[in-house]
Amino acid sequence: MSICSWIKTALLKQGWIIARVPLDDKERTSKLxxxxxxxxxxxxxxRLTLHPWLWYERPVRERFEGHDCGLTVEGPVYLGSDGTGFPLGSQLRTEFGWLDLTPAETNQLAVEVRSAIDLVLYRWFTRPDMAGRQLPCRPSRQRYYDDHVAKNLILSATPPTASMEQDAHAK
Structure with missing residues (x-):
């Protein structure tokens, strides 16, 4: 058995699907x-971000996740006779079960969910205490520095644990 066959078998056991890649996509695929x-x-x-996308049979176009519910919009999108784009459908997940929605129901629900998201996000963006932090374009991230700052902000916003207090007393 060749090494490629072993790798393919191992990946299949993990739920990964191996496909042949056109030569012009070889470099992009290897980077991915x-x-x-x-x-x-x-x-x-x-990997954590990619994992839920493998749960569904159709390509996922959008995902809206709440605390107790989730909506997965499935594609691809097809144009109706009036030129409106319709995804193939969606699946609504709650703690009580699953609900398959039709393409028209999916469009209607996705519009409502996007509007609710916009309302909440604009409400935060327009708060007076946020005015000084608003920028005209997306700032670049300096991962090493920004991650360290974020970790310190998280630690300052949460109460210390018993192990953190023991570490502080040990110093």
């Missing part, structure tokens, strides 16, 4: 695989 298999926090985050 390298990003997914990184053995660090970024690699774990990428």
């Amino acid at each position: 695989v390298e990003l997914l298999v990184e053995d660090n926090a970024d690699g774990r985050a990428r």
Whole structure:
């Protein structure tokens, strides 16, 4: 058995599907695989993000996740006779079960969910205490520095745990 066959078998056992990639996409695909298999926090985050997309049979176009419910909009999108784009449908998940929605129901619900999201986000953006933090364009991230700052902000916003207090007394 060749090494490629072993790798393919191992990946299939993990739920991964192997497909042939056109030569012109070979470099992009290899970069994607390298990003997914990184053995660090970024690699774990990428794998965690990708994992739910493999739950569904159709390509996922959008996902709206709440605390207790989730809506997964499935594609691709097809144009109706009036030119309106319709996804193939969606699945609504709650703690009580699942509900399959038709393309028209999916469009209607997705519009309502997007409007609710916009309302909440604009309400935050327009708060007086946020005015000084608003920027005209997206700032770039300096991961090493920004992650350290975020970690300190999280620690300052949460009460210390017993192990943190023991560490402080030990110093």
